[in-house]
Amino acid sequence: MLRRSERLAAMAKMLSDRPYCVLPLAEFAERFGAAKSSISEDLAIIRSVFEKMGLGRVETLAGAAGGVRYIPIVSPERILETVQTLCQELSDPKRILSGGFVYMSDITASPALMSTVGEIFATRFASVAPDVVATIETRGIPIALMTAKAFNVPLVIVRRASRATEGTVVTVNYVSGSAKRIETMSLSRRALQPGQRVLIIDDFMKAGGSARGLVDLVGELRAETVGIGVLVETDQPRQKLVREYCSLIVLDEVDVEKKLVRVRPSDWVAALSSGREQKTLH
Amino acid sequence: MLRRSERLAAMAKMLSDRPYCVLPLAEFAERFGAAKSSISEDLAIIRSVFEKMGLGRVETLAGAAGGVRYIPIVSPERILETVQTLCQELSDPKRILSGGFVYMSDITASPALMSTVGEIFATRFASVAPDVVATIETRGIPIALMTAKAFNVPLVIVRRASRATEGTVVTVNYVSGSAKRIETMSLSRRALQPGQRVLIIDDFMKAGGSARGLVDLVGELRAETVGIGVLVETDQPRQKLVREYCSLIVLDEVDVEKKLVRVRPSDWVAALSSGREQKTLH
Structure with missing residues (x-):
């Protein structure tokens, strides 16, 4: 039997380890040998301190499927701070290749860093409630995995070549915006169910060719793209091959001669500081 | 100013979000507006309940660089339970391709699942204290990322083809054990520093060709391989191309005719249940 203070520490960790996962109060009560009313009081304390400290939201769900779940929410200040840190890192001229x-x-x-970015995307796309996060190999996988973790949904990795270890695959061709080449991407038929809501996450967008390909592939499997998030987009071309997407950082220019990388927070991130978007976040 | 019960919930989350990261007591004291002595008492409570509940270890480090850090440790029982769940999943005949x-x-x-597997590898390889986790694209990336997260070290992703976005790369050829083909893997020179201690993590090992290639690549960059962990190894061939490695699951046989997949916990995992290895884990 544990004291309240001990229960609070253990419950805070257990909740935050499993975001979006509904944990029944009875389970806590049994595990800690405490009454459900005590557990409810504990949860009220955790909810209040998480809110005060900007650590996310603790929601109690009533009814038969009831319980409690933790929703990771990154505050506008912390989003700005993270994106500014990333911008500073990226503008280091030593990064020019x-x-x-x-x-x-x-x-x-x-x-x-990608844990935080994953939670930022989970904050940004909370309202679209995805069933699955999808990305195309390779560099976007860590961001997409952390986003999937924050949403407690599966990650689906689209391959550039089809593999025997994936079983029957669906393949689409797409025009790589940067290389202006026809490329191929494929996904196992088993990976997506018809009707599933898919959030596409990638590390980089130039013309949006791979994002377009991913949207098409999701459509081929009769699933639905409900959002697209990318870490970095290039300012040019302005016109991307997908219409709605959210980036965190815009790469304006790389000047090899002057050894200069110009990056800035995206419009969505910039709007957070003016407070315009704060309402949609809470 | 927060009450002790509130501080405990917030501190438990903050510690467990950043494993292996030393957080100065003064930082907590400032953030919570509490005396350092109160923070010390809080930490003692968190340490004790985490230990009782098998949630990992909280270590206090004295001295100038002092502070507190959270070490994820998965108990032998939970390792067994996780591996048994994975074995059951994998032996589903519908998985046969x-x-x-x-x-x-x-x-x-x-x-x-991969969060837990990452923490299992962090438990298994705690004593080798890696500076970096390395893997080869694609399927091993989520496991390797979660292992890197549990150790709070960078992840390094070795590519099968060299990319312009990686800068100068070092390339090695290796014999793919399964396909008996010569393949290539390459890594950016920037990704590894000489002398760094590298833990190699992958999803699957048959003959051990890619692991061998990774060890060679790490050596080419004058870094040191300090451990190899794989999720699943095949029973055959017995003789792998690397000598020391740790797997969690052994794939004995896939019988397409009989629709049978035979998997079992590896010797290391099996030994945990007999209690032989418990000492090295605590």
């Missing part, structure tokens, strides 16, 4: 590319594999594979 | 492959992309991309 020949061909005018910017090295960002260390950032897109950083577990700590 | 033509060619005798077993479909496992849904498992290797499950955020909840």
Whole structure:
């Protein structure tokens, strides 16, 4: 039998480890050897402190399927702070590669940073309630996985080549915006069910060719794209091959001669600081 | 100013969100407007309940670089339970694909399952203290990312083809054990520093060709492989191309005719139930 203070520490960890997962009060009551009324009081304390400290929301659900769940919500201030840190990192001229590319594999594979980015996308797309997060290999996988974790939904990885280990696959061709080449992407038939709501997450968008391909592929499997989130988009071309998407960072320019990378927070992120979007976040 | 009960909930979440990360006591004291002595008492409570409930270890580090950190430790019982669940899932005959492959992309991309597997590898390899986790694209990335997250170290993704977005790369050829073909893998020079301790994590090992290639690549960059962990290995061939590695699951046989997949917990996992290895885990 544990004291209240001990229960609070354990419950806070258990809730936040499993976002969007409904945990029955009875389970806590049994595990801690406490009355359900005590557990309810504990949850009220956790809810209040998480809110005060900007650590996310704790929701109690009534009824037969009732229980409690943790919803990760990143505050506008922390979104801004994270995006500004990323912008500063990305604008380091040492990142410029020949061909005018910017090295960002260390950032897109950083577990700590991508955890936060995943929670930012879960905050941004909370209202669309996806059943699945999808991405195309390779560099977007860590961001997409962390987004899927924050939503407690499966991740689906679309492959650039079809593999025997994927079983029957559906393949679509798409025009790679950057290389202006016809490329192929494929997904196992088993990975998506008709009618599922799919959130597409990727690390980078130039013309939007891969995002367009992903939307088409999702459609081929009779599932529905409910949102597209990318970490970095390029300012040019303005006209992307997908209409609605949300980026966190805009890459304006890479000047190899002057050793300059110009990046900035996206319009969505910038709007957070003016407070215009704060309502939709809470 | 928060009450102790509130501080405990918030601190438990903050610690467990950032495993292996040393958080100075002064930071907590400031953030919560509490005396350092109160924070110390809070931490003692969190440490004790995490231990009782098998939620991991909370360590206090003295001295100038002092503070507190959370070490994820999965108990032997929970490792067994997780591996048994995975074995049951994998032995579903519906997973058999033509060619005798077993479909496992849904498992290797499950955020909840791979979080636990990542913490299991962090438990298993705690003593080797890696600086970096490395994997080869694609299917091993979620496991490797979650392992890197549990260790609070960067993830390094080795590519099968070199990309312009990776800058200067080092490339090695290796013999793919399954296909008996010469294949190529490459890694950005920027991704690994000489002397870094690398933990290699992958989803699957047959002959061990990719693991061998990864070890060679790590060596080329004058870093050091300190451990190899794989989710599933095949029973045959017995003789792998790497000597020391740890798997969680052994795939004994896929019988396409009889619609049978035979899998079992690896020797390391099986030994946990006999209690032989429990000491090294605590």
